[in-house]
Amino acid sequence: MISSKQMKDQVCIVTGANAGIGNVTATELAKRGATVVMMCRNQAKAEVARQAIIAQTGNSKVAIIVVDFSSQAQIRQAAAQFLANYSDLHVLVNNAGFLAGNERTETPDGLETTFAVNHLGYFLLTALLLPMMGQTAAQSGIAGRIVNVASEAHRFGVKFDLANLQLSTGYSGIKAYCLSKLCNILFTRELAKRLAAAKLNLTANSLHPGGVNSNFGVDANGWFGWMFKLLKPFFISVEQGAETSIYLATSPEVAAVTGQYFNKKKANSPSATASNDRFAAELWTASEKLTGAKYL
16 A cells, blocks of 8 residues: 655656546646646646646645647746756656647647657657756655656557658658657667666656547547547546556656566567667657757
């Protein structure tokens, strides 16, 4: 049984925390006494969620930082806001996600939107917060945890093509989503490798939350949208979907585990493509160029 005070001195960030599994994750961290910072795109929706978390947990240490992860300028501003207001960071849950339609769109930075939000958003935010996480872990003696929400979708019809990461050719909304989830796992793999080489007391793991009955993907079109609506009644609850994120963020059992991909709270083997060290290193270099963030 986890004590409600287990994480009372810890500071956690959960992105996309106003709804779905991000909201459940933030709530469970607050139940454990943590200070929780919700990074969300919509202030009004985030405030409703924040008040609900406080009411449910009795923990008032829940804050909001507004950020649209399609904008690198906003990600930098959000990180700066956090660093200006907090002195520690123990847990970072990169959860915010985006599922596009079949019309390819680009962000204000000129990047394909799904790739920008789902992968580069993780990469850049982690880069900006990593120095504080490393310092916190060194001072507290508690291993910091980076948790990246990926998906089994990384297995479906996706190949790693360094020249076409943004699907300038062959675009579809579901292909972009699956590719971004592949990138999540490759990023986590390389991040864990570099953290270990730098001898930082930090872990990085990715996970599949399951097919979750939330509002995510509700506006998807084409065959995937049709399939999503058809199968939605059979999906698991958001509470079940958040279990692995919460496990990786809190459980003593995985305090020293890093570089793994989890499904149903068990380490699982991702696809051969997602396990390719060369692809992981190439993605890292490309991501540095696209974000201007060089780290580790």
